[in-house]
Amino acid sequence: MSETTSTQVDILVPGKNYTTSCSLHNSAITITGTFPPLHFLIVHLGDACRKDLKGTIEIPFQHVVASNFHRDTKSLEIAYTWRKRAKGPLSFTSLKAEVEGSSLEAAQDWSAQLMDKAYEGVQRNRRLKVLVNPYGGVGKAVSVFTKTVEPILRAAGCTLDVVYTTHHGHATEIASKLPLDAFDALLTVSGDGLIHEVLNGLAQHSEPRKALSTAVAPIPTGSGNALSLNLMGIKDGFDVVAASINAIKGKPISVDLFLITQSGKSSISFMSQSVGLMADLDVGTDHLRWLGETRFLYGFLRGLIRLKSCNIELSYRIAEDNKAKISDTFRGMRKHQKSSPPSPPIIEEEGGLLQPKYSTTDTEGWTTFSKPAIYVYAGKGPYVGRDYMAFPASLPDDGLIDIVVRGRSSRGEILLTLDEGRNGTHFWNENVNYIKAHAYRMRPLSSKGSLSIDGEAFPFEEFQVEVLPRYGSLLSLHDTYALDSDFTL
Numbered sequence: 001m002s003e004t005t006s007t008q009v010d011i012l013v014p015g016k017n018y019t020t021s022c023s024l025h026n027s028a029i030t031i032t033g034t035f036p037p038l039h040f041l042i043v044h045l046g047d048a049c050r051k052d053l054k055g056t057i058e059i060p061f062q063h064v065v066a067s068n069f070h071r072d073t074k075s076l077e078i079a080y081t082w083r084k085r086a087k088g089p090l091s092f093t094s095l096k097a098e099v100e101g102s103s104l105e106a107a108q109d110w111s112a113q114l115m116d117k118a119y120e121g122v123q124r125n126r127r128l129k130v131l132v133n134p135y136g137g138v139g140k141a142v143s144v145f146t147k148t149v150e151p152i153l154r155a156a157g158c159t160l161d162v163v164y165t166t167h168h169g170h171a172t173e174i175a176s177k178l179p180l181d182a183f184d185a186l187l188t189v190s191g192d193g194l195i196h197e198v199l200n201g202l203a204q205h206s207e208p209r210k211a212l213s214t215a216v217a218p219i220p221t222g223s224g225n226a227l228s229l230n231l232m233g234i235k236d237g238f239d240v241v242a243a244s245i246n247a248i249k250g251k252p253i254s255v256d257l258f259l260i261t262q263s264g265k266s267s268i269s270f271m272s273q274s275v276g277l278m279a280d281l282d283v284g285t286d287h288l289r290w291l292g293e294t295r296f297l298y299g300f301l302r303g304l305i306r307l308k309s310c311n312i313e314l315s316y317r318i319a320e321d322n323k324a325k326i327s328d329t330f331r332g333m334r335k336h337q338k339s340s341p342p343s344p345p346i347i348e349e350e351g352g353l354l355q356p357k358y359s360t361t362d363t364e365g366w367t368t369f370s371k372p373a374i375y376v377y378a379g380k381g382p383y384v385g386r387d388y389m390a391f392p393a394s395l396p397d398d399g400l401i402d403i404v405v406r407g408r409s410s411r412g413e414i415l416l417t418l419d420e421g422r423n424g425t426h427f428w429n430e431n432v433n434y435i436k437a438h439a440y441r442m443r444p445l446s447s448k449g450s451l452s453i454d455g456e457a458f459p460f461e462e463f464q465v466e467v468l469p470r471y472g473s474l475l476s477l478h479d480t481y482a483l484d485s486d487f488t489l
């Protein structure tokens, strides 16, 4: 066991035909005893529930969803998540048993202590607004929600207000009128498209800053689930059980958002903007949602066959474009910044949120990128897909946007970069420019092209982007982006 010095409240639990002993430690409970063969086999292959040869399993507190002791029946029920296979997804289960050898008070106290530890520093019984997109991804959101996610949220004592979206724009309508004090968090059972809608709805709220401070938590059921990957990591990013744990136990973190201005209209982006080859991944593959993530590969290959430079003019308000310096800052922040500093008090801005600070005609202090490019990809959050860490130097709240510009290249070179993109090493590729900026602007120099913002198609027309520092709030179990602990630039 990893912890030995701790609260030791043991309870003997004779189940229907087996006996176990539960103990509280510093970071986990242990259940020791003689298990019936099937239960033994299942439990002991687990990773979250570690084993030893004497028949002891360990359940980290973070995996404990609920513990209830029923005095009338003297029964204890512990609901928790665990992995059947070390690299497999999380499953939700519960252990039910009768308590023996302890007083009612001791058992009650033990169960209460377990709950205190399982929810340390976290508000329990969250009030959740849940938006389920029946249309997203491969169309399984409804059954995933009702069969897998909802039982976990209910077991955790959450109050749910569930809406199944009926049309494009529905989530924006709901978020724009959200009664802000009625909910602790807003869950999207969807892909990134619905999150884009939700954030735009919150920005259109009568109290936009307060509305945007509502913590958002994604349950990944779309074809693009980048936000979930960034919050939960590669291993758990597509795991709806892990995402449910995040929804009930994640802590709010502040993140930067982007304000997009195009043709006098403003909107919010939280993830990325792309033109050129990388926009082809999303734009025009919408009708292939049933393919799941494969639609992005199809879009990429189609773009690669047609390969051409994107005819645009890019300019930006630069913060840094020296890769060594960007890398140094990134490593320093990862090392020292375990959690974001507290958010400043919310002050609603006059004239509403969606007022750009930079005029679109301003040129002073703007740098123009003059070389030809195959694509420009700008955004926040390292992963844009499971196989593509587009912005490896991204930090959730540095007040900057990362801009990646791929210079003119052969198809072979691009394929190689794509492979480098799995772990972000394209950052160092000399044909890749990596810029940290406060704002940028893009002007198409021809009428043909694609612009993708957060995976949605936008008109291929001039637009400007500026960072809204720490305007957004997300739930996270990791305080920052969930990268492998050994990841470095």
Ligand SMILES: Nc1ncnc2c1ncn2[C@@H]1O[C@H](COP(=O)(O)OP(=O)(O)OP(=O)(O)O)[C@@H](O)[C@H]1O
Residues within 6 Å of the ligand: 133, 134, 135, 136, 137, 138, 165, 166, 167, 168, 169, 170, 189, 190, 191, 192, 193, 194, 195, 197, 221, 222, 223, 224, 225, 289, 455, 456
């Ligand atoms: N009932 C509905 N019918 C049709 N479209 C809907 C419905 N509800 C939501 N939508 C739209 O579905 C789109 C895709 O949503 P979502 O992000 O959940 O799925 P996705 O497959 O991951 O898409 P993307 O990869 O583009 O983000 C959103 O733009 C949203 O407006």
